[in-house]
Amino acid sequence: MVRENAPLVHNITNYVAMNFSANVLLALGASPLMAHAEEELEEIVSISPVLALNIGTLSAPWVKSMHKALDAARRREKLVVLDPVGVGASKFRTQTALELLAAGGISVIRGNASEIRALAGADGRTKGVDSSESSDSAVAVAQRLSHTYNTVVCVTGATDYVVHAEGITALKNGHPWMTKVTAMGCAATSMVGAFLAVEADRALAAVSAIATITIAGEIAAAKSGGPGSFQVNFLDTLANLTETQIAERLKVEHWK
């Protein structure tokens, strides 16, 4: 559905992820747009069905832009996905993510276990921007977050969890090399944005995005000799991925 609609995905994201996230969105069939200037956020939000916020290389002016864009998105009833990169590693990150959440209007949060735990005030052992914890450890706090902020919460890791009002979906696709390419998580967040733009059920949009990226990852890994060729094959695979491939490989479980 992303390919047919080529939705515009407006990203205010980090410097490390910008290029790769744009290429992932293009490979998926979406149309990436990166814009952070306060002067143009109202207009850019107005033409984009979805906004992806990512605090990976945050600074005060960018945080201000994120709030301004979120405010415009909320007024215009646009969908918003938040990637709280490195939350728990500094008070500035934790506070920024919590203030964005408190402002309201975040449809989906995607983070690793440490980030989701830190967001929920649990004792996250964040080591920089990588998670040192299993995603399983964050499911209970993700449920709390989901309830508090009326949002879908994706906890990604060896198993990916999509936690929402009606229950929990666990996905077991993917490959360890996905953690060896920088910004893969950030790109997943942008992909959630692309699916949100074309699928009204937010939890289903998140599940579809996670399934697509992890299945592309495992197909690509089987053809690759390391993280360099993996990144290349990942983009090729994503561009050529079929519904049939996804259906055949999907390892998913739902519970209430």
Place this chain on the structure above:
Amino acid sequence: MVRENAPLVHNITNYVAMNFSANVLLALGASPLMAHAEEELEEIVSISPVLALNIGTLSAPWVKSMHKALDAARRREKLVVLDPVGVGASKFRTQTALELLAAGGISVIRGNASEIRALAGADGRTKGVDSSESSDSAVAVAQRLSHTYNTVVCVTGATDYVVHAEGITALKNGHPWMTKVTAMGCAATSMVGAFLAVEADRALAAVSAIATITIAGEIAAAKSGGPGSFQVNFLDTLANLTETQIAERLKVEHWK
């Protein structure tokens, strides 16, 4: 001629394009330099034959730097190429591009049809930073722009047009996958800069740059399985491209 001279190309460009544009310039045989600090622009402009300005991820401080660099370039009689990314998508972009043009000293503009139409005040239907229009639709307005600002105008798309005082050159090389790698247009702009540094005829420099990038694109596409391998093969092809390959494949038409 770029390979023999390895010209320094000074870029003030967007965050998404910086890495890829630098790699494209290196593959071409040029020497990329990215610098935007006001404190050093006078010196950086003085050592570079050409300046490439790109407003893709503009913000107020960067716009100020672009004006400062453009002013230095004009005083020092350096060549300047402008990429008005996303013009038409926001007033801030349109106004910035028009003010840079009005300041004078832009030798070449390169944009897609929507951007060129928006620059000329025509009814551009810009959808984010990608064009939803055929490049043919922008030729007439490009002629007007070229005349008004005494500049060469490149309208890129399925057919690429180089519009200049003496006429129009149409190039029909390239491959659709060029739109599936982010910053390919931005890299084309930087390549125009590299050719401007070694070729006194500005229109010929633009035609050479467009021919080089599109022919590298079609050769690379034939070896690739998707946008990931295409990007890799594009850089390899560009680094190995010969005059003979260009001569054999070039599909070009001139008219007055």
Place this chain on the structure above:
Amino acid sequence: MVRENAPLVHNITNYVAMNFSANVLLALGASPLMAHAEEELEEIVSISPVLALNIGTLSAPWVKSMHKALDAARRREKLVVLDPVGVGASKFRTQTALELLAAGGISVIRGNASEIRALAGADGRTKGVDSSESSDSAVAVAQRLSHTYNTVVCVTGATDYVVHAEGITALKNGHPWMTKVTAMGCAATSMVGAFLAVEADRALAAVSAIATITIAGEIAAAKSGGPGSFQVNFLDTLANLTETQIAERLKVEHWK
């Protein structure tokens, strides 16, 4: 040793290098972290054993952040590596690099011959950010720098020199294509950071990093058809590189 310890490497680096440096650190087995906000530097420095500073796309706010991070690193006795990109090309770059050095606490400097000569006040003929000089020409000034600032100095080029209090190590591995991928030098600096985090002897850490990146480069070049595939093969090779491969290929000389 990097793979076993997966050290966190905190980078305040340039926009061009961020993505590639992060991917190189991941391929090496380290854990990259990019953060530049003043608000969080004290905490980020406190959790990272090493800080890599790179002035490639410097601007006043980033310089301020670099000083703040360096100050925190010095107080906390963290290791710091400095990449003085483009020093000599502008007074702003030269002054920034010299002020960072004068502040104290830089363990290792890595630059090309022009940069090292410019840092030492010698007549550097910097052409943008690429060196137009042989690394041999900078060994004497590197010794002076090493003595003045009590730091290890790496001069990279066709031959790489690691200059330190006890002598000089010359390494003759690598491949010319390493200069055709942007940010390869910046990534080398981040790699020095990763080795500093796991090896107490600073000169040995620098030698190990340079040996690793240049040997990965020559193995990758042998499999590649140009700079695009070279970059991909470089990351694959780095991720799979063994101690045996390094031992077999290492061309090293030490003298006092």
